[in-house]
Amino acid sequence: MHNANEGRFLEFDGVQKTYDEKSLVVRDFSLAVRRGEFLTLLGPSGSGKTTVLMMLAGFETVTAGVISINGRPITRIAPHQRNIGVVFQNYALFPHMTVAANLAYPLALRRMATPQITERVQQSLKLVELAGYGDRPPAQLSGGQRQRVALARALIFEPELVLMDEPLGALDKKLREQMQLEITRLHKKLGFTVIYVTHDQNEALTMSDRVAVFNRGMVQQCASPAELYEKPANAFVADFIGENNMVPGTVVSVEKDHVRAELPGGSTVVARNADCDPTSSRCLISVRPEKLTMTTEDACNRVNGIGARFVESHYVGDFIRYYFCLADGSPMVAKVLNHTQAPQLIEGQAVTLSWASGDSHAFQPPSYSAQGTTP
DSSP states (O other): OOOGGGOOSEEEEEEEEESSSSSEEEEEEEEEEOTTOEEEEEOSTTSSHHHHHHHHHTSSOOSEEEEEETTEEOTTSOGGGSOEEEEETTOOOOTTSOHHHHHHHHHHHTTOOHHHHHHHHHHHHHHTTOTTOTTSOGGGSOHHHHHHHHHHHHHTTOOSEEEEESTTTTSOHHHHHHHHHHHHHHHHHHOOEEEEEESOHHHHHHHOSEEEEEETTEEEEEEOHHHHHHSOSSHHHHHHSSOOEEEEEEEEEEOSSEEEEEOTTSOEEEEEESSOOTTOOEEEEEEOGGGOEEESSOGGGSTTEEEEEEEEEEEOSSEEEEEEEOTTSOEEEEEEEOSTTSOOOOTTOEEEEEOOGGGEEEEOOTTTSOSOOOO
16 A cells, blocks of 8 residues: 555546537546556446546547646647556557567667667566567467566556556456456556556455546545445445445434434434435435344344345355345345355245444435545
8 A cells, every 4th residue: 555645646637528529428537646556447338437548548638637647747748658558458469479579569669779678578578477488479378378468568668657448358257366466466566556447346446555436427436445345435336336235215314424214114224424414315225245134033123123034045155145125125135154054044034134333324315416526
């Protein structure tokens, strides 16, 4: 992790993008990135995250606002003069060149001497654990090996900033996890700044110092992985990051830090207040499946308890997922580690689902919630 006193290396100030001069793909995007930070732009397709990356790389023009590196605006600087490394999902390697020639290409463009190029190429191959692969064409490499070459090519000219656009999207699960470790290893070793784009929330939480969650062209929340997961700013973030139960409720009272709400079946619960205000009449109470406790006690005897009926369970391996139905038909899911004490329930069995107040949040329904937050 990096602390705040390391200063601002990269800044977006009021950046906007439109393609048709009617609708904004990116709206008033402002964010400061520290030198050496690993920042991930996360969101569904069409949320604006890749457009931000393309404007930073210089492949898309900026409609409004300023992007600066080290205090210097780069909006009018050509892409090849920004000294930014870029890694794409499709590798973008030259198929007619060897691995070594692919790595040498950006150095040759910078008119580095041949002996230095040869030395730097060998160092880069060793760095990504591909020493001895320099004479091979990309077609003879596996997907993971080609992505390592693409990563090495982005790093070989020692840029301060590296952009990665869904770089692991074409890899299978096992290779993705291996490359996640590889990228974070190189980041920690070399200290370059990373702007990483993905729609994979697990990837974002695993690799990043901070994650900016996008929706409809705006950042909904920008925070550490732990804060995003434990303290989501609004219903969209809570629903997008990890698995979450969202139960509709009627607001009884709103205090600064907590909301008291009535849930289907008449149970009253207390939850952390995320974005409800005193005028709110409806809310969503969120609680993650792993935070739920299942008992056969009456819901009236439990704090933050709600009656439910068991529907079915799914064996997932390391945990078991239990599905329930509330009084109004709303679904609810609980996750329990797979062990000998895991509950054995019968279809239709009445249970009480309960949780700690601090493990749940109260949100305004999405139609009423804020469009986004300022990072």
